Amino acid sequence: MGPTGRIFRAPCHPYTEALLSANPEPDPDAARARITLEGEMPSPRSRPDGCEFHGRCPRAQALCSREAPKVERQGATHCFTCHFPICES
Numbered sequence: 001m002g003p004t005g006r007i008f009r010a011p012c013h014p015y016t017e018a019l020l021s022a023n024p025e026p027d028p029d030a031a032r033a034r035i036t037l038e039g040e041m042p043s044p045r046s047r048p049d050g051c052e053f054h055g056r057c058p059r060a061q062a063l064c065s066r067e068a069p070k071v072e073r074q075g076a077t078h079c080f081t082c083h084f085p086i087c088e089s
Helices: 004-009 014-021 062-066
Strands: 071-074 078-081
């Protein structure tokens, strides 16, 4: 969560980064790196232990499957839940 411009410029969560990479680019000649998430989405009926994104996260480590991340803050208005964020918290 945070100001839209801040999240678009520098997302902290790997899922947010993947979502933003899927946005269409209006310039057909622009090169854009797309992030393709591997793995299966968890079932809402059988939620995984730890971070719910760990099965598809390219940054996941053993901790992610055991322990849900706590809310971290970056500045006064930006927060996220990730053990291994892209940004520096």
